[in-house]
Amino acid sequence: MLFFLGRNKFDNSQYVCWDSEKVANHHFLVIGASGSGKTTFIKEFVSNISRNFDGVEFHVIDVHGDIDLEGKGVKSFDFSETSGYGLNPLVLSTDKDFGGVRKRVKSFISSLNRTTRKLGIKQENALTNILFDLYAANGFYANDPSTWGLDFDPRKNSKYEKKYPDISDLKRFLEYRVKQLFLGANSKTVAYLEELNKKVNLIHKYNMKYLKNRGSSDAEKIIDRISDLKSKVKELFINYVDSIETGCELDEILKYDSYDVVKSLLVYIDELEKSGVFSGNMPSIDDDIKVIIYKINSMRRDEQKIFVDFLLEDIFNRKRERGLNNLDTFILLDEAHIFATEDPDHILNVILKEGRKFGVGVLVASQSLKHFSSDVLVNTASKIILGVNEIEFDLIERKLKTNKGQIRYLVPRKTLLAKFSNTKGVYSKYYTVDIDYSVNKNKVIFEYFS
16 A cells, blocks of 8 residues: 655655555554644545445544545544444453453453542442442353343343343442342342332322222222332342341452442543443444444543544454454544553553554554653654644654754745654654655655665
């Protein structure tokens, strides 16, 4: 694949071009201040590659809602509270090495901890236990890889078809545990107590005269059911106390730490559910759609972080599970410094280190270099600088090794700096390029590794 950037400013006979076969990996770092042409670069890259090379898919993550692409094979989706679209961060990968319950629980909690509302130690331990129990209740066992998919359900006589739990399921599970901790009772007792409260509430909501007007049998049935439920709840509380034999029964409840800890988790997960973007209702995408734009501009920043973490995991897990492959997938992440972290296990760093083997390239773009991890700087073979604010000059010259003063004379939208690393790990120097993305692909390429 070729993507022409334009002419070498100091030799107009030379066309500077990104060549997928010559670079060490297919990852880009694009730095550009507001108004420097960063969004235009992303659009031109996607348009040029998708138009000139078949079989390549693009996942464009649009943080600001300003990346608009048109044409055949392009589809844009809004992810917001009202759009109806959302991903499920609790779906498991069935890969025996990279998937499973433990890795999903760890990645889910790690993602929450990268937000502004980091979990406390007690919350983290409680949520870990709750998630393991939630998965087990749905037929997914941490120690049995055969249960990680949907084809095999180890549960006996289950009333429900096996499915991956989602945020709504986690919320309901937490609600149940909150009630259990409040009462100190087992789950069966809580179930009957919930039904009892619903029936009593019905009487308060509609007076008995109204119920009797509907028919004496309806009223009598409700009254009889309430009487039965009260007796059953009393019996179950007595049975629960009498059933204590090992002394571990209370530990089964207390492994979630305390009522207050689980209640705080319920409040947190309730907010995630209300955002609407974790519903698990991902849009269906036809095979002829090759450019998918995920518009996440309406989300709060913490929601964006969690969403992007799990979207990247979902994309990369699918590519990794198919095995080694040639380049056929690009992920383009605007304002990528928001999502970057020094954690080597963070999905962005994993893709940067392993993506080439599985046919995945990443373009990370940002206005600032400040918060990028060392993994991002080291593992992006192609560096593009479009023009930055003067307060970034010293930082970029130090971290990206530009020549002294070279960056200071860039003209936004007219010139850029480009540097590439070849398959032997040898970097070219930074070339100043007069931007022209429309160059015919048959033009002579500037051999910057010669």
